[in-house]
Amino acid sequence: MSEAYEKPHRLDTGDELDALVAECDVLLVDFYTKGCTLCQSIEPIVGNVARATTATVAMLNPQTDLDLVDEYDIKGVPTLLLFEDGELVGRMASGFEGTEVVVTFVTENSSAERR
Numbered sequence: 001m002s003e004a005y006e007k008p009h010r011l012d013t014g015d016e017l018d019a020l021v022a023e024c025d026v027l028l029v030d031f032y033t034k035g036c037t038l039c040q041s042i043e044p045i046v047g048n049v050a051r052a053t054t055a056t057v058a059m060l061n062p063q064t065d066l067d068l069v070d071e072y073d074i075k076g077v078p079t080l081l082l083f084e085d086g087e088l089v090g091r092m093a094s095g096f097e098g099t100e101v102v103v104t105f106v107t108e109n110s111s112a113e114r115r
Contacts, residue, residue, distance in 0.1 A: 006051050008043075009058040014065045017058070026055040026112040027083040028102075031062050031074050038096050039078045046080070048099040055082075055112035084110045 008030065011017050021027055030046045032039035043059070050057035062068040062077075072081060075093065080102065082090035090109035092102070106112050 008046050008050055011058050011060040012064050014068050014071070017060055020058055021083050021086055024056040025085065026110045028055050028057045028106055029081045030059045031077055031079040031081065032059060033061055033063055033077050036077050041096050042078045045097070045099050045102055049102050049106060051115070052099065052103050053106050053112045053114055055106050055110065082106060082109055
C-alpha cells in the first residue's frame, strides 16, 4: 500500500490486524483499552502521527481478541507496535509520549517519512 490514511483505522479482531499488516508497507498499531486514561490521552497523538508521517496507523482493543495479548506480548496499555513489510520492527510501551517522540520512533525504526 503506497498511500497511508491520515486517520487511524479502528480494528476489532486479529484477522483485521493481520490483513492490515499484510497490506501496509509501514503500520503503527496502538493497543488500548476502554477506561484507560493514558490510552485516551495518546489517541490524539496517534492521530497526529497518521497525519505527520507516511505510516498507516491503527487502533485495536486487545480485549476484543484476547489471543492478541499473548501473540504480541502485550503487558500493559497503551502499547504501540510498529510493523514494516509484515514484520514487527519496533515496540513502545512506556506509557504516554508526545507526538514528536512517537513520530521519531516511527521514522527512525522504519522507512516511513515525515510529510
